[in-house]
Amino acid sequence: CLEWTSITCSICGSTGGPLLKQFSEEAPNGAVIALHVNQPDSMRIPNSTYFTFSEDRPTGGGIPAFYIGDNKISTDDVDAMTNLLNQGDAVAGIDIKHEMKGNSMNIETKTKFFENVEGEYYLSVYVLEDGIDGSDSAPQGYNQAGGGADYTHNCVLRAEATETMGQLIATDPSINKTLSKSFTVNIESSWKDVYPVAVIWKYDSNANIKYSYVNSIR
Numbered sequence: 272c273l274e275w276t277s278i279t280c281s282i283c284g285s286t287g288g289p290l291l292k293q294f295s296e297e298a299p300n301g302a303v304i305a306l307h308v309n310q311p312d313s314m315r316i317p318n319s320t321y322f323t324f325s326e327d328r329p330t331g332g333g334i335p336a337f338y339i340g341d342n343k344i345s346t347d348d349v350d351a352m353t354n355l356l357n358q359g360d361a362v363a364g365i366d367i368k369h370e371m372k373g374n375s376m377n378i379e380t381k382t383k384f385f386e387n388v389e390g391e392y393y394l395s396v397y398v399l400e401d402g403i404d405g406s407d408s409a410p411q412g413y414n415q416a417g418g419g420a421d422y423t424h425n426c427v428l429r430a431e432a433t434e435t436m437g438q439l440i441a442t443d444p445s446i447n448k449t450l451s452k453s454f455t456v457n458i459e460s461s462w463k464d465v466y467p468v469a470v471i472w473k474y475d476s477n478a479n480i481k482y483s484y485v486n487s488i489r
Contacts, residue, residue: 272298272352273328274426275336277309278405281417286346287335288405288418294339295426297352302468302487304399305426308334313412314403314427323435327480340484361486362388363444367396367469371458378432378454378467384444391474392444393437393482398430398456402464429465432456436482437472 272294276283295303307314308321316324328343330336337344339351340358362385369378378396403424405415415422432454440450458465468489472482 272303273338274305275330275334276305276307277334278312278415279309280334283335284415284417290346294352300489302470302489303426304428306428311412316428320435327482341480362386363471363485365469365471365486365488367467367488369467374458376456376458380452380469382450384448387446389443391439392441393472393474394440395437395470396432396454397428397468398465399468400427400429400462400465401425429462430456
């Protein structure tokens with residue numbers, strides 16, 4: 272799940288945040304990511320990240336904007352995550368673990384393909400943060416419009432261990448092909464409840480969505 276959001280957007284607080292929470296509870300082991308945009312949002316993603324994501328998954332002109340897998344959904348589509356989870360087995364799976372050493376997060380991933388498949392497959396690794404105060408009394412740049420007195424920001428994209436849409440890990444992989452990768456990410460001291468997520472994409476330069484969703488893990 273990707274959500275385009277901002278502290279300046281009251282609907283993001285009243286509707287987007289609760290929907291993001293629902294999706295994260297329905298897919299507790301999946302990558303559920305909040306992409307913060309606009310000034311003066313202190314969690315705002317870099318311009319390079321914004322433009323890379325928006326090439327495949329644009330907001331459509333408004334926020335909150337949600338993508339579940341490869342599908343842009345309305346905030347009324349409360350069954351979208353359930354529908355994605357019911358689509359059947361993926362062609363590849365991924366596992367992830369991490370440990371903190373000082374201000375560095377060391378991340379290890381292992382990807383396995385379950386069948387012979389064609390095409391180019393990419394791996395993205397992101398660092399997210401939960402539990403950020405977005406209440407009415409939160410510092411400027413964090414207080415969420417429309418969020419209410421006890422609002423909390425979760426699933427906030429904070430850092431990337433790879434390029435935004437990942438690094439190429441396999442071309443035309445065969446069944447049981449397994450790949451291990453290691454990454455190190457610098458963690459700012461102000462980030463508290465941080466954790467990595469990983470996403471596998473299939474790349475097709477001729478497709479409408481060039482990086483199609485394969486699988487993910489938290």
